[in-house]
Amino acid sequence: MIDTPTVDWLALSPTLALLGAAGVALLAAVIGPEWFRRAFAGFVAFAGFVTAGVLAGVLFERSPGSERLLNESMTRDRWGALAAIVIAGAGALSVLVSWGEKRRDHSGEYYALLAAAGGGMVFFVGASNLMTLFLGLEWFSIALYIMCALDTHRATSLEAGLKYLMVGSFGSGILLFGSALVYGATGELGFASIAAAGANEDYLLLAGLAMIIAGLGFKVSAAPFHMWTPDVYQGAPTSVTAFMSAATKVAALVLTMRILTVAFPEQEHLWTVAVAVIAIVSLAVGNIAALVQRDLKRLLAYSSVSHAGFMLIAVAANSDLGGKALLYYLIPYSAMSVGSFAVVATRERELGVPVTLDNFGGFLWERPFLGASMWVFLLGFMGMPLTGGLIGKFYVFSAAYRAGWWWLVVAGVIATAISLYYYLRVALAMWTRPEPGLRPAIAGGSPPRDPLLVSAVFLSLIVTVGSFFFVGPLIDLAENAAQSLPF
Amino acid sequence: MTTALIALPLLGALLVWVLPFFGRISGILATLVALAEVTLWAVIVARFDFGQNLQLEDRQSWFADLGVSYHVGFFGFSLWLAGLAVVVCAAAIAYATWADRERARAYHGLLLFLTGAIVGVFAAQDLLVFYVFFEAMLIPLYVLVGVWGGERRAFATLKFVIYTMAGSLLMLASIVAFGLSQGSFDLVDSGFSDNNWIFLGFLAAFAVKAPLFPFHGWLIDAYRESTSEVSAILSGVVSKAAVYGLFRITIAKFPEPVEDFQTPILILATIGLVYASLLAFRARDLRSVTAYSSMAQMGLIVLGLFSLNELGVNGAILQSVAHGLVSATLFLLAGMLETRTGTSAFARLGGMARGRPALATVLLVVGVIALAVPGSVAFAGEFLILAGIYDEGWWWAAIGAGAIVLAAMYMLRLISAVLHRSRGESVREEAHDLHWQELAIVVPLVAGLLFLSAWPASISERNFPTRNSEAAP
Numbered sequence: 001m002i003d004t005p006t007v008d009w010l011a012l013s014p015t016l017a018l019l020g021a022a023g024v025a026l027l028a029a030v031i032g033p034e035w036f037r038r039a040f041a042g043f044v045a046f047a048g049f050v051t052a053g054v055l056a057g058v059l060f061e062r063s064p065g066s067e068r069l070l071n072e073s074m075t076r077d078r079w080g081a082l083a084a085i086v087i088a089g090a091g092a093l094s095v096l097v098s099w100g101e102k103r104r105d106h107s108g109e110y111y112a113l114l115a116a117a118g119g120g121m122v123f124f125v126g127a128s129n130l131m132t133l134f135l136g137l138e139w140f141s142i143a144l145y146i147m148c149a150l151d152t153h154r155a156t157s158l159e160a161g162l163k164y165l166m167v168g169s170f171g172s173g174i175l176l177f178g179s180a181l182v183y184g185a186t187g188e189l190g191f192a193s194i195a196a197a198g199a200n201e202d203y204l205l206l207a208g209l210a211m212i213i214a215g216l217g218f219k220v221s222a223a224p225f226h227m228w229t230p231d232v233y234q235g236a237p238t239s240v241t242a243f244m245s246a247a248t249k250v251a252a253l254v255l256t257m258r259i260l261t262v263a264f265p266e267q268e269h270l271w272t273v274a275v276a277v278i279a280i281v282s283l284a285v286g287n288i289a290a291l292v293q294r295d296l297k298r299l300l301a302y303s304s305v306s307h308a309g310f311m312l313i314a315v316a317a318n319s320d321l322g323g324k325a326l327l328y329y330l331i332p333y334s335a336m337s338v339g340s341f342a343v344v345a346t347r348e349r350e351l352g353v354p355v356t357l358d359n360f361g362g363f364l365w366e367r368p369f370l371g372a373s374m375w376v377f378l379l380g381f382m383g384m385p386l387t388g389g390l391i392g393k394f395y396v397f398s399a400a401y402r403a404g405w406w407w408l409v410v411a412g413v414i415a416t417a418i419s420l421y422y423y424l425r426v427a428l429a430m431w432t433r434p435e436p437g438l439r440p441a442i443a444g445g446s447p448p449r450d451p452l453l454v455s456a457v458f459l460s461l462i463v464t465v466g467s468f469f470f471v472g473p474l475i476d477l478a479e480n481a482a483q484s485l486p487f
Numbered sequence: 488m489t490t491a492l493i494a495l496p497l498l499g500a501l502l503v504w505v506l507p508f509f510g511r512i513s514g515i516l517a518t519l520v521a522l523a524e525v526t527l528w529a530v531i532v533a534r535f536d537f538g539q540n541l542q543l544e545d546r547q548s549w550f551a552d553l554g555v556s557y558h559v560g561f562f563g564f565s566l567w568l569a570g571l572a573v574v575v576c577a578a579a580i581a582y583a584t585w586a587d588r589e590r591a592r593a594y595h596g597l598l599l600f601l602t603g604a605i606v607g608v609f610a611a612q613d614l615l616v617f618y619v620f621f622e623a624m625l626i627p628l629y630v631l632v633g634v635w636g637g638e639r640r641a642f643a644t645l646k647f648v649i650y651t652m653a654g655s656l657l658m659l660a661s662i663v664a665f666g667l668s669q670g671s672f673d674l675v676d677s678g679f680s681d682n683n684w685i686f687l688g689f690l691a692a693f694a695v696k697a698p699l700f701p702f703h704g705w706l707i708d709a710y711r712e713s714t715s716e717v718s719a720i721l722s723g724v725v726s727k728a729a730v731y732g733l734f735r736i737t738i739a740k741f742p743e744p745v746e747d748f749q750t751p752i753l754i755l756a757t758i759g760l761v762y763a764s765l766l767a768f769r770a771r772d773l774r775s776v777t778a779y780s781s782m783a784q785m786g787l788i789v790l791g792l793f794s795l796n797e798l799g800v801n802g803a804i805l806q807s808v809a810h811g812l813v814s815a816t817l818f819l820l821a822g823m824l825e826t827r828t829g830t831s832a833f834a835r836l837g838g839m840a841r842g843r844p845a846l847a848t849v850l851l852v853v854g855v856i857a858l859a860v861p862g863s864v865a866f867a868g869e870f871l872i873l874a875g876i877y878d879e880g881w882w883w884a885a886i887g888a889g890a891i892v893l894a895a896m897y898m899l900r901l902i903s904a905v906l907h908r909s910r911g912e913s914v915r916e917e918a919h920d921l922h923w924q925e926l927a928i929v930v931p932l933v934a935g936l937l938f939l940s941a942w943p944a945s946i947s948e949r950n951f952p953t954r955n956s957e958a959a960p
Contacts, residue, residue, distance in 0.1 A: 324552075365590075384626060385619040391550075394615065397663045398553060409663060413656040420652050421645070424629065428641070431634045471550040479552065 008069050010059055011076040011126065014052040014084050018091075018119030021048020022112045029108025037108035045111035046095040049118060053088030056081050056122070060477075066484045068128060072190030075128035075258075077484035082327055082477060083125040083254040087247045089463075090334045091118040094243035096456035097342040100349060101239055106150055113150075114243065117143035121251040128262065130179040130189045133255065137175065137219065140251065141168050144244060148236040160235025167228035168218065175215025181208030182263075191263035198266070209264055213274055216259075219252035222278050222308045223285035230289075233301035238348055241297060242341035245304050246334035253308070257315045257326060261485045268318060276316040276408055282309030283415035290422045296344050296355040299422060300337075303381055306415060307333055310396055313408050317399035323482030325395035328474055332380055332388025332467040339460030340377040342453055343370050349450075357429045364430040369454065371430050373461045378423045380464050383416055388467030395475075488531055489559045489610050490545045492569070493620075495524050496576075496603035503596040510591050514584030517595035521577035524602065528573045537563050537949040541612065541675065549615070554671035559610040564804045564950035565735070568727050569609040571811040574935065575723045576602035579716035581928045582819050586826065588635060588714065597627040601720065608728045614662045614672040617732070621692070622655055624725060628717070636712040643705075643712035650705040654695035661688025665740070674735065679742055686744035689737050690752075696729035697785045699752075700759030710778035715822025718774065722781040723815035729785070730807050733792055734800065745795065752793050753879070757886050760786030764893035768900065773824065773831035776901050777817040780857065783890065784810040790887060791872035797951070799875020805947045806868030809939060813857045813865065816932045820850055823925055824905070827918040833901075838910035843920040847906050849929055856936050858898035859891055864936055867943035 009016075025041035025048075032040060060081035067076045094114060103110060120140030127133040145168065149161020183189060185205035186197035217225035233241045260271050286306030293299035311333070314326040347355045347363060364371030380387035393416065400408040467474055499520030503513050535542060544560035561569065580598045588594045604627070607620030625648065633644035664685050666672035680686070695702045710718045738745055760783050767779035784806065791803030821831050823846075828836060840847035859865040869891055877884040921929070939946065 379626065385623045390619070390622075394659070394663065395553075397660065398667055401663050401667055406660075406664070409660050413660045417649070417653050417656050420648060424645070424648060427629075428633050428644070431630065471555075472548065475550050475552060 005070055011069055013055040015119050015123045017051040018048045018115045021045055022116035025112035041108040041111035042099055045115040046092055048115045049088045049092035053085050056084035073129040073132045074126050078481040079484040080126040082481040083250055084122045086250050086330055086334055087121045090246035090338055093338045093456045096452040097242050098239035099452040100450035113143045113147050121247055124251050125254045128191045147240045151237050156235035160232045163228055164232045171215050171218025174211050178208040178211025194263040195265055216252055216256045220308045221305055223282040223305055226305045230298045230301040234297045238341055238345035242338045245337040250330050253311050272316050272318050275312050279309045279312035280411050287415050287418040294356045313400050314396045317403040319403055320482055320487045321402055322399040323485055324478040325399040327478035327481055328395055329392035332392055332464050335460040335463035336377040336380040339457050342457050343374040360429050361432050373457045378427050382420055382423045386468055387464050391471050489543045492527055493603055493607045496599040500596040500599035513592045514595050517599055518581045518584050521580045524573045525577050528570050538952050555615045556613055558613040558673055560612050565609045567808050567946050568731055569606050571808045572605040572724045575815040578928050578932055579720050582716045585924055597631055601627040605724055609731050612674045614666055618662055631717045632713045635714050640712045643708035647705040647709040650695050654692035657688040658692035661685045681743040683744050686741040693729040693732045697726055700755050703782055706782055707778055711774050715818050719815035719818035723811040726785055727807050749793055756786045756789040760890045764890050767897040771833055773821045776897055777814055781814045790876050794875035794879050796875050796878055798871050801947045801950050802868050802871025802875055804950050809864040809868050812932050812936050816853045828913040830913050833904035835913035836905050836911040837908040839914055840906035845921040852933055854898045854902040858895040864939035864943050
């Protein structure tokens with residue numbers, strides 16, 4: 001008689017919802033008629049994300065403690081559940097953004113992959129075992145590789161997919177190697193068991209830890225592991241970029257904090273410093289490189305590197321407050337990312353060429369709502385008032401200060417000051433009318449109306465601004481979630 | 488009440504942006520909102536009990552875990568600063584309507600938004616709320632200068648924003664450090680700090696905003712490139728946010744560092760006062776004179792604040808209001824002159840008094856008040872400041888008095904260059920006297936100055952209850 005493990009279906013339900021949506025959408029893409037595919041697959045993916053978000057909410061509600069499932073391969077806790085909600089939200093918004101993309105083929109497959117990637121991420125944030133960690137990572141990465149290269153008629157899209165595939169595989173390889181070393185040192189795969197194995201100063205373990213941090217750094221797109229970010233963000237279809245910049249970051253950062261605090265509490269004095277250094281390098285590289293960008297997607301890509309730096313400050317703080325700060329920061333950040341890339345996507349569809357600072361000119365006057373929203377997102381990235389970006393930075397700085405790392409606060413402040421320059425350039429570009437010669441003809445008559453994209457931008461706007469006014473409730477959620485981790 | 492005073496212009500801004508009115512109509516709507524704001528402020532003043540300290544408080548927990556709450560309220564002195572803000576902003580919005588700026592909806596909405604943010608700064612009783620409003624001021628200013636400004640506007644805005652944000656971000660770091668070490672970000676609940684670094688972080692923000700020598704690099708470009716009403720708000724009101732911050736935060740919360748740094752700050756303020764007065768004397772156009780004179784006046788005000796006694800502080804507040812009205816009027820007049828002559832350079836102006844009695848009278852009255860002729864409100868303010876600073880050492884008062892002589896020189900030079908002498912080449916016969924609508928905008932400001940000249944004690948004796956117990960150390 002073999003004991004079958006009891007399966008906690010609720011813990012798996014968000015993942016399963018998305019996986020199911022992916023399957024149904026894929027089937028539709030194969031057997032449905034041409035006209036039917038996009039609408040059906042899009043709807044199914046959207047429904048999948050919404051269901052996953054709701055189920056994750058139920059999971060959040062019903063998981064007051066931290067519970068390890070299936071021989072420590074998964075953790076059911078609020079930390080993962082809240083991250084899953086944010087991922088599902090970003091995914092649902094991305095579906096709305098994707099809808100207007102004029103894709104010649106693979107429209108059904110696209111939504112299937114989107115849902116699959118979301119499912120992988122939701123699985124990934126709950127991982128508490130080196131095997132499930134790697135499984136989740138590859139699961140969503142492979143889906144993203146394909147999505148980046150989906151616009152096969154555009155060379156840049158193919159390039160982005162290939163580059164992401166190669167650099168991403170390299171990162172995964174490092175992560176896997178690091179996992180192997182950790183397993184070699186401790187004989188354990190589960191995060192908590194690794195901590196309990198007590199191989200404190202084992203060089204094998206430390207090397208493994210360093211490689212795991214590096215491998216996750218690739219997914220977080222923290223410098224110096226960010227080289228792929230600008231090219232991929234620029235080349236990938238903009239709706240994919242929107243999804244990647246928000247959801248991948250949530251998943252990778254949340255898991256980074258989980259594995260570091262659960263599996264390596266004894267090595268805290270080492271990894272906090274390492275993460276802090278990576279944070280500072282990201283802030284420096286992201287901000288300085290963004291200064292000279294003219295392509296908007298590249299600019300936002302470097303900005304996402306610098307925001308990875310901000311959020312890693314919260315990870316480095318390694319405290320209850322740091323956990324709260326990270327989860328809170330991710331909420332407005334995801335909304336701002338999806339929203340800003342959605343606006344860029346609109347402009348791109350309107351003009352049929354990549355959006356640069358030059359041809360973004362006058363956008364505010366042509367599309368007042370989208371332009372004003374973009375303004376708010378940029379203010380949020382800068383950390384200006386009336387957006388959650390300010391409160392996020394405030395919490396991150398507070399966490400760093402309370403951890404005794406005042407120099408991280410100073411670094412963050414300097415980075416923010418530098419970042420103003422490039423965000424404000426975009427902001428000002430929207431006000432000024434472009435030179436007549438610089439203005440490419442609008443592709444195909446009047447700008448396309450896209451109510452779904454507009455509603456996605458509107459929802460992002462609500463989250464960005466709402467997270468400023470309703471800090472209390474969101475912080476309570478983040479606090480509940482952060483209590484799942486052992487600080 | 489306080490929240491209403493902050494929210495009214497912000498909601499007005501939304502209204503102006505959303506309602507589909509164009510051109511003048513949106514301007515008139517904005518002006519009406521601004522006038523309602525002035526009325527609301529007057530109602531608050533009528534209800535205010537000047538024998539008490541903090542009043543009209545609104546308090547609501549924002550996020551409890553770090554002890555941040557939305558907490559606003561007024562002291563006597565901050566109510567006067569808020570009054571200055573609403574009056575000057577109303578005049579500026581009315582002038583913008585009259586001047587018929589392009590893209591009027593966006594422009595007027597931004598001006599209203601700015602008004603709300605400034606009032607918020609003067610009402611804030613929580614450090615994070617203060618920071619929020621302090622930064623929120625910058626958003627509309629950035630656009631107002633960067634989009635509607637003059638030829639070199641891009642450079643001017645960038646310089647302005649980077650200077651001010653560098654200061655503000657240091658302040659954010661200080662706020663985090665101060666609030667976490669105190670356990671509360673509330674200005675009323677928190678105690679004192681003796682940390683010099685935190686103090687310097689706050690000081691940096693206010694020194695840039697004021698501006699205090701040598702942080703004034705942004706000033707001349709921003710004041711010269713903005714439209715005249717934005718310059719009026721910038722020099723008249725926004726700089727007073729620094730006065731509030733210096734007094735309510737640095738002086739009130741850092742007694743020891745303030746003692747330690749008093750002399751260096753006084754030295755910087757004096758240098759700023761003398762240096763800017765000299766620059767104003769050498770400046771070649773109306774706007775530059777006004778800009779440098781307002782930097783000089785800020786030096787004087789800081790001198791009063793950091794005399795750290797009641798006389799000096801009262802004088803500083805009175806002088807803030809007086810200077811706010813003076814420089815706002817001067818900038819608006821500069822705008823009116825520019826629309827007539829296309830320039831504010833002295834070399835091309837002159838002889839404008841002939842046939843333009845209204846213009847000549849207004850400019851003369853404001854100029855004479857600005858040069859602190861005895862009996863004017865500026866004289867009262869400067870007298871109090873000098874009397875206050877005299878306690879710290881007679882030499883400060885001596886230098887201050889010397890600088891006031893310089894003020895007389897540059898103001899008289901301004902008046903004569905514009906109004907008298909032979910007719911300048913840009914002044915044509917067709918350049919009319921002030922229109923009654925322009926007068927309707929400027930005369931209330933001048934009337935306010937005359938009122939305060941007649942009764943300066945209406946402000947200087949109502950800043951604090953008899954002995955300023957809580958706010959001033």
